[in-house]
Amino acid sequence: xxxxxxFKSSAxxxxxxxxxxxxxxxxxxxxxxxxIYQSLLIEDAFGGNTQFVWFDNFIELFDDDHYVKTFVRxxxxxxxxxxxxxxxxxxxxxxxxRVIRGTGIxxxxxxxxxAVAPVIAGALWAFLFxxxxxxxxxxxxxxxxxxxHQLNGNQAMFLVIIAAAWKQISYNFLFFLAGMQAIPKSLxxxxxxxxxxxxxxxxxxxxxxxxxxxxxxxxxxxxxxFFETFGIIHVVTKGGPANATETLVYKVYKDGFIGLDxxxxxxxxxxxxxxxxxxxxxxxxxxxxxVEY
Amino acid sequence: xxxxxxKNIEKVYPNGYKAIHGISVDIEEGEFIVLVxxxxxxxxxxxxxxxxxxxxxxxxxxxxxxxxxxxxxxQRDIAMVFQNYALYxxxxxxxxxxxxxxxxxxxxxxxxxxxxxxxxLLELEELMQRKPKQLSGGQRQRVAMGRAIVRKPAAFLFDExxxxxxxxxxVQMRLVxxxxxxxxxxxxxxxxxxxxxxxxxxxxxxxxKDGIAEQIGTPMTLYxxxxxxxxxxxxxxxxxxxxxxxxxxxxxxxxxxxNKITLSEKLKHTANIVTMGxxxxxxxxxxxxxxxxxxxxxxxxxxxxVIHAALAGTDSPITIRLNKRINAKNGDILKVSVEPKKLHFxxxxxxxxxx
Numbered sequence: 001x002x003x004x005x006x007f008k009s010s011a012x013x014x015x016x017x018x019x020x021x022x023x024x025x026x027x028x029x030x031x032x033x034x035x036i037y038q039s040l041l042i043e044d045a046f047g048g049n050t051q052f053v054w055f056d057n058f059i060e061l062f063d064d065d066h067y068v069k070t071f072v073r074x075x076x077x078x079x080x081x082x083x084x085x086x087x088x089x090x091x092x093x094x095x096x097x098r099v100i101r102g103t104g105i106x107x108x109x110x111x112x113x114x115a116v117a118p119v120i121a122g123a124l125w126a127f128l129f130x131x132x133x134x135x136x137x138x139x140x141x142x143x144x145x146x147x148x149h150q151l152n153g154n155q156a157m158f159l160v161i162i163a164a165a166w167k168q169i170s171y172n173f174l175f176f177l178a179g180m181q182a183i184p185k186s187l188x189x190x191x192x193x194x195x196x197x198x199x200x201x202x203x204x205x206x207x208x209x210x211x212x213x214x215x216x217x218x219x220x221x222x223x224x225x226f227f228e229t230f231g232i233i234h235v236v237t238k239g240g241p242a243n244a245t246e247t248l249v250y251k252v253y254k255d256g257f258i259g260l261d262x263x264x265x266x267x268x269x270x271x272x273x274x275x276x277x278x279x280x281x282x283x284x285x286x287x288x289x290x291v292e293y
Numbered sequence: 294x295x296x297x298x299x300k301n302i303e304k305v306y307p308n309g310y311k312a313i314h315g316i317s318v319d320i321e322e323g324e325f326i327v328l329v330x331x332x333x334x335x336x337x338x339x340x341x342x343x344x345x346x347x348x349x350x351x352x353x354x355x356x357x358x359x360x361x362x363x364x365x366x367x368q369r370d371i372a373m374v375f376q377n378y379a380l381y382x383x384x385x386x387x388x389x390x391x392x393x394x395x396x397x398x399x400x401x402x403x404x405x406x407x408x409x410x411x412x413x414l415l416e417l418e419e420l421m422q423r424k425p426k427q428l429s430g431g432q433r434q435r436v437a438m439g440r441a442i443v444r445k446p447a448a449f450l451f452d453e454x455x456x457x458x459x460x461x462x463x464v465q466m467r468l469v470x471x472x473x474x475x476x477x478x479x480x481x482x483x484x485x486x487x488x489x490x491x492x493x494x495x496x497x498x499x500x501x502k503d504g505i506a507e508q509i510g511t512p513m514t515l516y517x518x519x520x521x522x523x524x525x526x527x528x529x530x531x532x533x534x535x536x537x538x539x540x541x542x543x544x545x546x547x548x549x550x551x552n553k554i555t556l557s558e559k560l561k562h563t564a565n566i567v568t569m570g571x572x573x574x575x576x577x578x579x580x581x582x583x584x585x586x587x588x589x590x591x592x593x594x595x596x597x598x599v600i601h602a603a604l605a606g607t608d609s610p611i612t613i614r615l616n617k618r619i620n621a622k623n624g625d626i627l628k629v630s631v632e633p634k635k636l637h638f639x640x641x642x643x644x645x646x647x648x
Binding site for chain 2: 184186187189190191192193194195196200204205208209
């Protein structure tokens with residue numbers, strides 16, 4: 001029989017986890033509960049007059065054409081960010097996996113962008129593409145392409161997608177590289193003897209074997225594009241021009257803090273909360289067990 | 294014209310480490326060659342150089358009359374079985390075996406035919422739709438061999454294929470591989486560190502040590518006439534005993550403690566002290582024998598017994614193997630003798646054979 005291990009109960013373990021629990025309660029649980037509560041209220045802009053309206057805010061939101069458009073736009077935006085960032089990092093990882101000399105330098109350089117804060121990343125790309133003085137926009141003008149993301153919605157969308165994808169490349173790269181290096185070398189050698197060209201080896205052996213990594217990254221990237229690119233959008237376009245780059249999270253901010261429609265903004269937050277919970281459940285259910293090659 | 298020709302090949306790594314020192318061997322068509330040696334001796338490196346997975350620093354390798362130094366592994370017409378089998382985990386057994394043929398653009402019905410032929414040969418028919426994860430070690434091993442067979446290559450290369458199996462399965466697979474090779478008649482290079490495997494499977498052995506081929510020959514040649522002390526100690530289990538002895542009577546006998554052993558043939562050598570070797574199984578209990586042994590440990594295996602002892606009056610270890618049971622207590626003194634014809638002599642400096 002195994003004896004159960006007994007620890008003397010003491011306050012120390014509770015004290016050690018207390019900071020994290022307090023942070024979670026104060027900055028996550030309390031605001032979340034407030035959001036749920038406020039989503040059921042209508043308030044005037046000065047907070048003087050509050051009315052409990054049950055689900056009227058939800059009904060109003062789903063009737064709003066503008067919200068549906070933003071939803072579709074956000075889906076497109078996150079799909080593009082995930083696709084672009086995953087494919088570029090996959091290529092980089094495949095190349096870095098084959099590098100023999102100077103691996104440390106390559107990897108360090110490729111991982112750097114991850115250390116850049118979203119706002120700084122956004123500012124960097126905004127500088128490069130600034131319509132009048134940016135290096136890239138100037139170059140584009142020189143070759144006859146007019147760049148002005150402050151007026152052209154498609155260009156603005158393109159720019160935020162690039163900026164957001166660029167920042168996520170490092171993260172994806174790390175996971176892809178680790179995934180590739182976990183593949184036994186003899187498998188690749190066996191494939192080489194089996195007359196598979198390097199490209200064929202990649203698509204028929206390496207790529208299928210890193211599907212669990214790819215799937216994990218896909219979910220992470222979509223969540224990232226949904227929720228963590230606020231800073232980039234805020235710096236580069238402020239959701240404009242004409243709402244062309246307004247995502248769901250950006251709309252929450254705009255409606256709540258600029259429009260001061262706290263009820264409407266809270267409803268959107270609650271929906272996002274449900275979405276992120278769903279994605280997390282999905283990720284745990286499928287990534288932990290389901291994805292097999 | 295030999296089938297695989299290895300001419301003076303060397304391997305030097307970029308950091309200057311020399312792994313293979315000029316090895317040459319001609320392998321006949323259909324021969325089963327085993328590369329054997331302790332770990333780090335360069336046996337896998339040599340095999341991988343033939344396979345094209347390591348570059349050849351100098352020298353030449355040709356397979357079926359074609360120089361292959363600068364050819365890709367896929368162009369060398371070889372198939373390899375890896376130590377960890379290297380089965381593609383995401384493919385079924387069938388797809389694993391068909392992968393190489395598919396890459397060579399073999400027609401589909403031809404692939405089907407060859408794969409099912411190999412499956413029948415290796416008794417894998419029931420398992421064709423399984424993934425490697427659902428197979429036992431022995432089954433994986435057979436799939437790896439099936440993958441090699443379907444290619445109908447000019448040569449099979451095996452890199453320690455049995456070392457991941459348990460002892461019983463290993464003996465069984467040894468026979469499977471050997472039978473298969475005899476049946477297909479494909480030239481084979483086989484790497485192992487297990488000398489029993491090497492002795493039982495090989496037509497000829499290459500004994501490697503520190504990147505040098507110590508001796509190349511049939512198992513019996515290596516057992517009867519090892520050319521170096523290393524080969525003598527490596528082949529045979531338990532290993533050969535070695536004692537330094539003094540040559541007397543002009544080389545016609547040796548002095549061992551107080552006793553003399555008359556040799557079957559006169560031994561001419563420049564040095565007076567030589568290393569004498571004799572195998573544990575060539576020692577007989579003999580009441581008038583010239584050698585006294587103090588028993589240290591007896592291992593009774595039923596059919597035979599192995600006695601670890603020390604030469605009386607010294608602490609040089611001697612192992613003897615008798616094909617009967619024996620009741621010997623620790624500290625007992627056994628009198629034994631060795632047939633003079635079964636003695637091996639080596640130079641103490643160069644370790645080369647002198648008789």
